[in-house]
Amino acid sequence: ERDSLDTIWMNGEFTDWEDATTHVLTHGLHYGTGVFEGARCYDTENGPAIFRWDAHVERLFDSAKPYDMEIPFSKDELTEATLEVIRRNDLESCYIRPVAYYGYHQLGVSPGDCPTDVAIAAWPWGAYLGEEALRNGIDVMISSWRKHASSQIPTNAKTNGLYVNSLLAGEEARRNGYEEAIVLNKEGNVAEGPGENVFMVRDGELYTPSLSESILDGITRDTVITLAEERGIPVHETAISRGELNTADELFFTGSAAEVTPIRKVDNVVIGEGTRGPVTEELQSAFFDLVDRKTDEHDDWFTYI
Ligand code: PMP
Numbered sequence: 001e002r003d004s005l006d007t008i009w010m011n012g013e014f015t016d017w018e019d020a021t022t023h024v025l026t027h028g029l030h031y032g033t034g035v036f037e038g039a040r041c042y043d044t045e046n047g048p049a050i051f052r053w054d055a056h057v058e059r060l061f062d063s064a065k066p067y068d069m070e071i072p073f074s075k076d077e078l079t080e081a082t083l084e085v086i087r088r089n090d091l092e093s094c095y096i097r098p099v100a101y102y103g104y105h106q107l108g109v110s111p112g113d114c115p116t117d118v119a120i121a122a123w124p125w126g127a128y129l130g131e132e133a134l135r136n137g138i139d140v141m142i143s144s145w146r147k148h149a150s151s152q153i154p155t156n157a158k159t160n161g162l163y164v165n166s167l168l169a170g171e172e173a174r175r176n177g178y179e180e181a182i183v184l185n186k187e188g189n190v191a192e193g194p195g196e197n198v199f200m201v202r203d204g205e206l207y208t209p210s211l212s213e214s215i216l217d218g219i220t221r222d223t224v225i226t227l228a229e230e231r232g233i234p235v236h237e238t239a240i241s242r243g244e245l246n247t248a249d250e251l252f253f254t255g256s257a258a259e260v261t262p263i264r265k266v267d268n269v270v271i272g273e274g275t276r277g278p279v280t281e282e283l284q285s286a287f288f289d290l291v292d293r294k295t296d297e298h299d300d301w302f303t304y305i
Pocket of ligand 1: 192195215216217220255257
């Protein structure tokens with residue numbers, strides 16, 4: 001259980017943590033009709049700063065579009081609210097969770113006049129898959145569940161309801177003794193993790209499923225592609241078959257929560273040397289040097305508190 005902090009921003013007001021509640025007949029609770037984000041604030045060498053906040057806010061508004069959901073605050077208002085949530089809770093490094101959902105009005109599937117409620121919370125959250133995982137990697141299972149096809153639900157929108165599929169895949173993996181899942185898409189190609197994008201290294205080059213493979217357009221994915229290109233590592237966004245995972249030299253996950261996490265085994269088949277590989281390590285160090293501001297590159301990716 002999470003220790004309660006001081007305040008959560010809800011619909012324009014700072015609310016005591018315990019009072020940040022909603023009615024049980026909230027539309028989003030019944031039908032998953034909400035959109036959300038997950039971002040991190042790092043305690044950098046130049047003070048606390050949110051990494052790629054603008055991209056997260058942009059994606060939140062984009063996620064709302066297919067649902068014709070009107071977020072009743074501007075991007076600037078949400079940014080100001082987020083900065084204030086971090087300040088008022090006295091946080092330095094934290095995870096930030098904005099959510100916008102159809103609220104309480106009526107329970108037809110059509111949201112009709114349901115309000116769009118918006119909340120922003122933040123709390124300390126260490127390595128998503130554990131510190132050990134960042135160093136030594138994790139064992140993953142190819143899920144027996146498939147990803148939704150993008151013809152069934154917009155998979156490029158970060159919609160609450162989509163995460164029922166993530167839960168099924170992740171929990172199936174953990175029940176079977178693995179730490180996380182890789183989920184294939186309807187075509188049987190590699191899509192992504194329950195909350196992560198996947199990368200593969202082969203002969204010193206980087207491969208990741210293209211956006212047409214029913215994946216979320218991950219912001220960490222984009223960051224890692226940029227870092228790789230800057231280091232002269234060729235990057236291919238393409239379809240990846242299940243079998244290619246087994247013969248990869250290295251595999252890793254990316255995500256705002258998962259950061260850059262090496263994968264050492266898939267379905268108990270050892271990948272490469274079964275440890276964090278050299279390209280993964282190079283990109284992971286580049287990522288942490290970046291977010292800790294040990295380099296001054298890409299300062300425009302940071303929103304200082
Ligand atoms: N795929 C899914 C399904 C996710 O939930 C996430 C986490 N937001 C990602 C990929 C990684 O995206 P990002 O790097 O923007 O956090």
